[in-house]
Each structure stands twice: as structure tokens, then as C-alpha cells.
Amino acid sequence: MYSLKERYDVIIVGTGVAGLNCALNLPRDKRVLVLCKSKITDCDSYLAQGGICRLRNEGDYDSYYEDTMRAGHYENNPAAVESMIKGSQEVIADLVSLGVEFAREEDGSFAYTKEGGHSFPRICYHEDSTGKEITTTLLSAVRKLDNVELAERVTMLDLIADGNECFGIVVLDNASGEVHKIFGDYTVLATGGLGGAFGNTTNFGILKGDALAVCIDRGVAVDRINYIQVHPTSLYSKKRGRRFLISESVRGEGAYLLDKNFNRFTDELKPRDVVKDAVFAQMKKDGTKHVWLDMRHIPAEKIASHFPAIVQRCKEEGYDVFTECIPVVPAIHYFMGGIRSDLKGRTTMSRLYAVGETCCNGVHGKNRLASNSLLESLLFAKRAAQDITSVYSPAESEGESAAVASLDMDKYKNPKKLLAKYRTQVRKAVKAASEGKDININYKEN
């Protein structure tokens, strides 16, 4: 039953790491609503496998910076990269203080793993379920806060805005089909990626870029929306539905990519876009629907302890990773573009913030370096919360009234149709930004 209030101080749309960390860093005297479209656990943050980057020490700075820029084709925003790397130790310390358990060496120091594009191991991890470990820990911390309300199965349909100022959101209560207005002095969009708008994706299908479409409609600036990362290795399957990712850290720990004759054909640890292109080229040359990933030469105990979820999932699909190669194929994975935001999460609309994968502050450039995403989402969500705290002022009631008066409630009479329209808009906008070319993946789902 819908039990949300009509008014909060801050509304956060999205319960992934970005939304939760934003809520955790807001003052306790602010009434905060964090809502999501489906179940709380249906967000990509739960799926993150490989890990989260951490600057190991001052001597690692130049290398980490260069790796991030090189992976991003030097189209990254240098200030964002600097801020993210310098904030990485703070983020990991925050997580550890909340109870997140990362793999450790015998002496208690962090154990680091490596992924493509990294010159050195600098990725903290928790087996192959780092995202789940982080997100469940954040969630239990948020659940302890009296000032934060969590709501599942409530879908944002629109912003309530007057000109260039945001006063809240219009939502659909999925269960009853009712549409409601919720007012907030500040609104934070933490709505994740858009793989669900395209299919053949590692993302949850519900993540279709709704907020991106709403922002485009409302004249909020968006950037680089054709920058969509295709991950080189998802488990090939003829079944429909979300593609299961085979983390890059499997290659980081030594796995090989093999062609149809079981020969290596590329450097497995190049940045993702380079490896993805090599895989597609090999599939085309071989006339196959996948290539092979070989972990057989990696010590079995290492695979079992570092990648238990991958081992299990492959088993369910009929593959024993210890004795046979597994078929892998590229899949749409990550959105580098998004709603334009600065390093405090501010969008071009007053009182509206965007954090996490849905925003674009330019940190990833044209291609995200592995394991920079959880870090970016957590850090800039915290910065957004800090900014809201420092600039906080209640919204003016005249503006709010004008925003309500300008709402055409007929628009929400058929929410399903509206959401389908958003999906089409997202696909069209991405295509237009790609100068008429379809999204940069030349592989069609079976």
C-alpha cells in the first residue's frame, strides 16, 4: 500500500550505491526519501563483481591517473579524475568503517587485484561479489537512520519543475497504478545506467534511462550520451534475459581469450573497448557467436576462493571452469555519458542533482577504466550530499505552485505508455548523438 508522504526535504531516486551513500551523508535533521522502481536489490550496484579502485599510495598517483585517462581516450575531465583518485582512500575508509569486508593479505593490508587497462593491481575486492558486499552494508546503515524512508516499486515519471528549478517528482505507485506528486527542496537522480533500453546487456532490464529521457524533455543538459561501454566478456547463452558478466578480474588473474581453434588472439588486459573490438573481429573471422575464456591454468584454489559466484553460475549453465573453457561474448554494460553534472553532482537545473552512473561529470571520458565506477558513484554522491547540506534553503512556495500549475496530469494517465515512450526517446537520442549510427555494438541478440 502506498504510504509515502507528500513532502520531504530531499528526494533521492535510486537505491544503488550512489543513492544510498548520498542518503547516508545528508544531515540527520533532514527528512529524506530514497525510492526505487522495483525491488531494492534490483540495481546494478548489487551485480558489481570485480571490485573498487583505491589509490595504493602517493607513488601510484601518476600511474592511476594515466591509466584512467588512457582508457578514456584522454576525453576525461582531468579535474574529475584527480578528484576521484584523491578521494578513493576516503571512500574505502568510509566503507570499512561501515563494516565492508575487503580481501586482505596475511598482514592485514588490502589484497589488490588487477583488471584490464591497469598498470598495477589497485582494486579492492570481496570475492567476486564486491557490489553486493558494499550495497548490503550501505543499505543496513541507511535502514538504521530514523530520518530516511526507503520505498520500493515506486517509479519516477517526471520532475515537478518551474522553468529551471526543481520542486520534486511525479511518481507511479507500481502496485496500485496511482500517480502521486512528491515535493522536495532538493531532488537527487541516482537512477543508474540504460542497458535495459537496448537488450543484450549485463544491466537489470528495468534500467532504461528514464531519468535521462525526463531530463532531455525538461531541458536539463545531458552529455556524451552515445558513450556506452560494451564489456568484452559476458557468458554466452541462448536463454533470454540479462547477460551474466564474467568479471575482467578473471582475466586480471590470468585467464586467456581463445578463438575457435583454442588459440589466443589478443592481449586480454588492454582496456575494455580494445578487447571488445578484438573479440568482435575474431567472431567475425571465425564465423562464431562467441569466443572462449580459459581459466584452466589458474590454480583451482585461487579460482574457487576469488570467483565463487562465477564458478557457480557457469556450473548452472553446464560449464566446469576448472576443466573446460567457457563461451563469452560482448554485452552492453556501462553508460559513460548521462545527465551533465559538476563535481558536486549539480545539474544545470537548480535544486536538481545527478550522481552515479546516470550522471556525466566526464570522469570516464570515452571508455571507463575497470572498477572506477563504484568509486565514482560513491564519492560524487557523498560530495552531492555535502553540497546540499552546505547550500540548503527551503524551496519557495510560489515557485512550487507555479510548477504544479504547469503540470499536465493527463500526461501520466497511461504510465506504461509514457515509460515506453521514454525508452524510445533514449534510443533515438543515443542514435542521434552517434551521428545516425546505432549504438556501438555490432552484435544482435539471438
Ligand SMILES: Cc1cc2nc3c(=O)[nH]c(=O)nc-3n(C[C@H](O)[C@H](O)[C@H](O)COP(=O)(O)OP(=O)(O)OC[C@H]3O[C@@H](n4cnc5c(N)ncnc54)[C@H](O)[C@@H]3O)c2cc1C
Ligand atoms: C554485472 C555488472 C558488474 C559490474 N562490476 C563492477 C565492478 O566490479 N566495479 C565497478 O566499479 N563497477 C562495476 N559495475 C558498474 C557499477 O556496478 C555501476 O556503475 C554502479 O553500481 C551504479 O550505481 P548507481 O547507484 O549509479 O546505479 P544502480 O546501482 O544501477 O541503481 C539504480 C537505481 O535507480 C532506480 N531507478 C532507475 N530508474 C528509476 C525510476 N524511473 N524511478 C525510480 N527508480 C529508478 C533503480 O530502481 C535502482 O534502484 C558493474 C556493473 C554490472 C552491471
